Amino acid sequence: MSLLDISALTVRAGAKTLVDGVTFSLDAGERVGIIGESGSGKSVTSLAALGLLPDALTATGSVRLDGSEVVGRSDAALRPLRGPVAQIVFQEPLTALDPLMRVGRQIAEPLRRHLGLRGAALREAVSRALAEVALPDARIARSFPFELSGGQRQRVAIAIALAARPRLLVADEPTTALDVTVQAGVLDLLETLVRERGMGLLFISHDLAVVSRMVERIVVMQGGVVVEEGPVTQIVGAPRHPYTAALVESARVLDSALDAGGSE
Numbered sequence: 001m002s003l004l005d006i007s008a009l010t011v012r013a014g015a016k017t018l019v020d021g022v023t024f025s026l027d028a029g030e031r032v033g034i035i036g037e038s039g040s041g042k043s044v045t046s047l048a049a050l051g052l053l054p055d056a057l058t059a060t061g062s063v064r065l066d067g068s069e070v071v072g073r074s075d076a077a078l079r080p081l082r083g084p085v086a087q088i089v090f091q092e093p094l095t096a097l098d099p100l101m102r103v104g105r106q107i108a109e110p111l112r113r114h115l116g117l118r119g120a121a122l123r124e125a126v127s128r129a130l131a132e133v134a135l136p137d138a139r140i141a142r143s144f145p146f147e148l149s150g151g152q153r154q155r156v157a158i159a160i161a162l163a164a165r166p167r168l169l170v171a172d173e174p175t176t177a178l179d180v181t182v183q184a185g186v187l188d189l190l191e192t193l194v195r196e197r198g199m200g201l202l203f204i205s206h207d208l209a210v211v212s213r214m215v216e217r218i219v220v221m222q223g224g225v226v227v228e229e230g231p232v233t234q235i236v237g238a239p240r241h242p243y244t245a246a247l248v249e250s251a252r253v254l255d256s257a258l259d260a261g262g263s264e
Ligand SMILES: Nc1ncnc2c1ncn2[C@@H]1O[C@H](COP(=O)(O)OP(=O)(O)OP(=O)(O)O)[C@@H](O)[C@H]1O
Pocket: 013, 018, 036, 037, 038, 039, 040, 041, 042, 043, 044, 045, 054, 056, 057, 206
């Protein structure tokens, strides 16, 4: 049984179809990427996968998360599933953080709720969670989100997402809002944590180079449909769909431009 099994998922906003018949799955411990141009339905698909679609959008088809059907279930019914099974990290870390709560307390919350930790054990777990995302400074726990840099905030958001030890992490453009120099560090961190814990990863990005580095298999979306799916080597080495070929070609052009620039 797959950890995430999406089958004929269609998402509509009124009469408008945003995502049409999306089907793919992700096994336990597997890393899968979704790539596609802006508006192709990557975020809508990933939100639907966790039952987090806004009220204005309706999903049909099936999404099974660790065997449980997500489509058509209420937010309240899904909440217990989300903590230990699947968590999401968004592009903008501030969406995940409470601006008025010190970050230590925000990390403590899921540790208390899902792992039942209290008192000294809870305080220790918070320090450990911060150290795991390379924020060992005790001052960070006492800071408010606005007192941290963008990279530090995203590390805190990752710590919160991972606190309940989910088996699947969905990361929707987790480094797009960050400075390039900070991006690499956050990607390294995500890669290490996912590998060490044997977690499944659904990694969304419009950047083929970044996706190829993070995952084993890529789902290519265009205009709300999956146009191609395969192992990274096949998608990059022998793309079948013209849109995928164009993505690979533009990544190549950029790469050789960077090479040329570097050798001057
Ligand atoms: N709440 C909503 N109501 C109506 N339409 C929406 C809503 N959210 C997204 N859409 C539409 O659904 C389509 C897919 O959007 P989605 O956010 O999934 O794209 P994306 O692939 O994540 O793009 P990006 O790379 O820019 O993040 C777009 O046409 C978008 O305008």
